Amino acid sequence: MSKKVLVAGAGAAGMCAAIMAARQGASVTLLEKNDIAGKKISMTGNGRCNLTNEAMSPSCYNLSARSRMEDFLKRFGVSDTIDFMKSLGVVTQSEEGYIYPLSGQAVTVQNAMFDEVKRLGIEFVGGRQLKKITPLSEGKGFEVKASGEVYNADAVIIATGGLSGPKSTMSTGDSYYIAKSLGMEVKDTYPALVALLSDDKDLPKDYGVRMMANVRIKEIEDICEYGEVQITSKGISGIPVLQLSGRVAQYLGEGCKDSGDKSKAYSSSTGTDKAKGNTVTAVIDFFPTYSDEAFEDMKKEISGMAAGKTYIQVLDGICNHLIGVMILSRCGIGQETIVKADDINKLCDVIDNYRNVCISIKGVSDYASSQVTTGGVSLDDLTDDLESVTTPGVYVVGELADVDGRCGGYNLQWAFTSGSIAGRAAAR
Numbered sequence: 001m002s003k004k005v006l007v008a009g010a011g012a013a014g015m016c017a018a019i020m021a022a023r024q025g026a027s028v029t030l031l032e033k034n035d036i037a038g039k040k041i042s043m044t045g046n047g048r049c050n051l052t053n054e055a056m057s058p059s060c061y062n063l064s065a066r067s068r069m070e071d072f073l074k075r076f077g078v079s080d081t082i083d084f085m086k087s088l089g090v091v092t093q094s095e096e097g098y099i100y101p102l103s104g105q106a107v108t109v110q111n112a113m114f115d116e117v118k119r120l121g122i123e124f125v126g127g128r129q130l131k132k133i134t135p136l137s138e139g140k141g142f143e144v145k146a147s148g149e150v151y152n153a154d155a156v157i158i159a160t161g162g163l164s165g166p167k168s169t170m171s172t173g174d175s176y177y178i179a180k181s182l183g184m185e186v187k188d189t190y191p192a193l194v195a196l197l198s199d200d201k202d203l204p205k206d207y208g209v210r211m212m213a214n215v216r217i218k219e220i221e222d223i224c225e226y227g228e229v230q231i232t233s234k235g236i237s238g239i240p241v242l243q244l245s246g247r248v249a250q251y252l253g254e255g256c257k258d259s260g261d262k263s264k265a266y267s268s269s270t271g272t273d274k275a276k277g278n279t280v281t282a283v284i285d286f287f288p289t290y291s292d293e294a295f296e297d298m299k300k301e302i303s304g305m306a307a308g309k310t311y312i313q314v315l316d317g318i319c320n321h322l323i324g325v326m327i328l329s330r331c332g333i334g335q336e337t338i339v340k341a342d343d344i345n346k347l348c349d350v351i352d353n354y355r356n357v358c359i360s361i362k363g364v365s366d367y368a369s370s371q372v373t374t375g376g377v378s379l380d381d382l383t384d385d386l387e388s389v390t391t392p393g394v395y396v397v398g399e400l401a402d403v404d405g406r407c408g409g410y411n412l413q414w415a416f417t418s419g420s421i422a423g424r425a426a427a428r
């Protein structure tokens with residue numbers, strides 16, 4: 001008789017797990033809280049779905065997952081994801097290493113996965129919320145409660161995701177409690193791939209500023225990102241900022257833990273709530289491609305022509321106007337002040353600020369605007385097949401586990417990697 005596998009959550013990880021288990025001959029039931037499967041997939045990659053990335057490495061994932069990622073990715077990596085898509089009829093293309101469906105539409109992936117679920121005869125039940133998993137006596141499998149219904153299964157794959165994404169994705173972190181009830185440790189959660197918030201009063205208003213820059217966090221030594229940074233009156237965002245955000249959220253939250261004043265893990269609170277008054281400093285370098293020598297040369301050249309102009313006229317010649325306004329205000333110099341012949345050193349000091357613009361960060365934006373949740377079910381409590389050590393027969397996949405990747409296809413890759421490994425193992 002074929003094995004009965006129940007998968008809870010029909011996102012990227014859950015549908016992948018269900019498909020892999022069914023392809024191995026298991027009889028699969030797929031429960032989904034939403035009415036439709038794969039809602040979040042349709043929103044990914046700005047509607048284009050960045051499936052994975054040719055530049056794949058364990059270092060693209062959170063620190064606590066890295067030592068396990070090499071093995072996981074060996075078992076189901078980038079080329080496996082591309083082949084999996086091909087098996088669904090989805091042709092992919094690489095844009096400088098970032099892999100997208102050739103159709104340019106995320107909905108292609110959502111539909112193709114669900115078509116395969118139906119083709120394989122997987123029983124899909126929408127509008128069913130997983131509530132409880134009870135292990136039956138030795139070898140008898142599990143009783144699963146979902147929205148008032150009771151199901152029996154030999155193996156259960158929990159794929160209900162984390163807390164990130166708009167409300168319509170139903171990402172409410174339901175299974176953190178379920179995993180805990182089955183003896184698994186759940187690491188504190190924070191929003192990641194999300195904007196950083198600031199109360200600084202002198203940040204550019206309205207649409208703000210978009211500039212290529214390096215961003216680092218003064219208090220966290222080993223992180224620095226390059227790319228287009230957006231600064232508005234609310235704080236900073238853009239890809240390089242998103243890449244730093246998980247570490248910042250954790251740092252601010254951990255600071256609270258030290259002071260014994262930390263919000264409960266996996267509550268719906270934001271990173272800002274958890275920060276409770278802690279701050280870090282984002283340091284922005286608006287001349288990231290300049291060596292120290294080239295920057296000095298540029299400064300000399302500009303200041304040599306500056307006498308008689310206003311400070312803002314000089315600064316407008318080298319960078320965005322609104323950044324110049326902010327720097328002059330921080331230096332206590334009026335925009336219309338004339339640069340005198342003997343002010344050249346003072347002007348050079350002002351220009352030096354472009355490499356060190358400090359913005360005080362009070363927290364990160366909320367889960368609804370984040371792309372991924374950092375934290376979750378500890379990998380220490382999961383085997384190489386992502387099976388629970390404390391409750392064998394239960395598997396944890398996707399964002400629910402303590403794995404989060406950089407922006408650029410790494411999180412969907414994890415959803416496919418974990419879904420595939422657990423789906424095949426559960427069917428055995």
Ligand SMILES: Cc1cc2nc3c(=O)[nH]c(=O)nc-3n(C[C@H](O)[C@H](O)[C@H](O)COP(=O)(O)OP(=O)(O)OC[C@H]3O[C@@H](n4cnc5c(N)ncnc54)[C@H](O)[C@@H]3O)c2cc1C
Nearest residue numbers: 009011012013033044045050130160161398399409411412
């Ligand atoms: C706006 C946005 C853009 C993104 N873009 C990209 C991108 O381009 N590339 C990339 O790699 N990553 C991207 N991500 C991240 C990526 O989408 C997620 O990491 C990935 O989809 C997680 O897959 P999952 O299956 O683990 O969870 P989810 O996709 O969240 O799926 C979980 C499913 O479980 C269901 N569910 C929840 N609770 C229950 C319950 N109790 N019972 C039954 N069902 C339940 C949910 O309704 C949902 O359908 C993006 C995220 C967002 C929010």
